[in-house]
């Protein structure tokens with residue numbers, strides 16, 4: 001059965017992250033109130049010190065969430081917001097997923113919305129890198145299952161027969177001079193990044209892998225492109241190759257692109 005993916009909306013993730021922030025603030029306040037008498041018995045200063053510490057943490061998260069919302073609304077925010085913004089996402093994301101579940105919102109929908117927000121934040125930074133510093137990373141389920149060539153070790157082994165899109169990625173790699181690698185899992189993906197040390201990554205994967213990958217490699221900028229699963233998960237997956245090429249063009253400086261010979 002062909003999987004139809006609805007266009008992700010950034011506002012879903014933003015609403016859930018705001019709700020998570022409110023819930024975290026209320027819970028923290030409740031915990032502080034409950035612990036107040038016990039702490040006051042030990043020292044009159046303890047509840048105040050704890051209160052200030054918690055308020056600082058919540059304020060930093062609030063600044064991060066505010067930074068994300070301002071960027072999405074089109075305001076240019078200072079790079080100062082980037083750190084708190086990503087820390088807020090990492091802290092509040094699990095809570096956002098749980099709140100979504102309470103309202104019957106699928107985890108995958110929240111993840112798609114997060115990827116859209118994350119891509120927007122990266123675009124807003126207008127990052128340009130040299131082609132040699134850009135890595136396209138894709139899972140090996142993009143390879144035709146029956147293909148006998150070992151492209152995970154070296155994508156150059158692909159014969160570009162047209163049975164899958166590995167050959168098209170190889171074309172993009174040669175056209176723009178960017179790296180492209182096929183990984184069999186998160187560990188290999190991390191190893192590839194460690195070896196190549198790219199300045200930016202264009203990651204192709206499913207919702208779950210993109211969400212964890214983007215958060216794992218922060219502060220490395222990652223643009224996420226969701227794959228298509230016409231044959232179900234992890235089997236002969238497809239990608240919108242035009243979107244991939246456009247993302248490559250956006251990342252590399254104009255003068256750096258090369259023409260396919």
Ligand code: SF4
Pocket residue numbers: 143144147148149151157158159160161162163164165166167
């Ligand atoms: S395009 Fe490359 S990887 Fe895909 S089936 Fe053909 S030879 Fe194998």
